Amino acid sequence: MDGSAPVAKMPKTAKERGKIAPAKLAHVVLRTPPERAHMVLDWYKVVLEGEAMYEADFGGFVTYDDEHHRIAVLGFPGIKEHIDGYAGMHHVAFTYEKLADLSHTYFRLKEENILPEFCINHGPTTSMYYFDPDKNQVELQVDNVPEEKFAEYFDNGEFSANPIGVKFDPEDLFKRLEAGEAEEDLLQRPEGAPPDLSEFPAN
Ligand SMILES: [Fe+2]
CATH class of the missing domain: 3.10.180.10 (2,3-Dihydroxybiphenyl 1,2-Dioxygenase, domain 1)
Known part of the structure; x- marks a missing residue:
């Protein structure tokens, strides 16, 4: 691997690439x-x-x-x-249509005392990680990059330079959204260093 992402430039589906793969x-x-x-x-x-x-x-x-x-x-x-640190599945992710939906969900769940353990803008996604009652990790996210720009994004060097991301404060991000800042601006990965991997919940 040289850090590039050639699949982003291929026909979109495995079927279009001549393969038989699961339908979903x-x-x-x-x-x-x-x-x-x-x-x-x-x-x-x-x-x-x-x-x-x-x-x-x-x-x-x-x-x-x-x-x-x-x-x-x-x-x-x-x-x-559950025992932390075993090999196996790390998390399951669900994608929302837009940042406003993620914001709505954050505040709706906060009312239920369900809060994310870890929030990070990975670059391709803005992601909040929750633990279910058994400590399975669930990621709620939005895509930061429109589908037609995936190839461009993975070519621009941001992800190769930091494939983990930059942490964000959901209260701050969603307040800025409410104050009228554009979603496309808020989805840009902020400047900053990646967190140490030990900070990322391993569960
Ligand atoms: Fe994920």
Whole structure:
């Protein structure tokens, strides 16, 4: 790898590149102790503004769009508690249409005492990382770069110079949005050094 991102310049989909690939990313299934299944399920309903497509004693399926479920929570007897630092999935990310939607969601969740653990402008995205009740990490984000400009963005050197990003204060960012600053300006990655990776929640 030389740090460039040639895929950004290729035909957009794997199908257009002559490959047979999944039609979509369908869902994520989480396991949890049975007594916590509905607490976890409810957290995802709140965070994602979702509804239960199906719910039973063992857990349930949450949908917020035309997919039958995006998140499923299953209570399994004997599940052990989360331990930080194991290899495996780091987080699941959900993209909002615009910064105003991310701002709305931040304040809506704050009312529920659900706050992000870590906020960072990666360059390609403005991202807030939350922990669910089992300490699975959920990223709520917006794309900073329009799709047609991905190739240009990855060529401009910003990401290669700092592929982690620059932290931001959500209160400050969203106040500036409310005060009338343009989304496209607020989505620009601020000047600053990347955080130490140890600051990034590893869960
Ligand atoms: Fe992510």
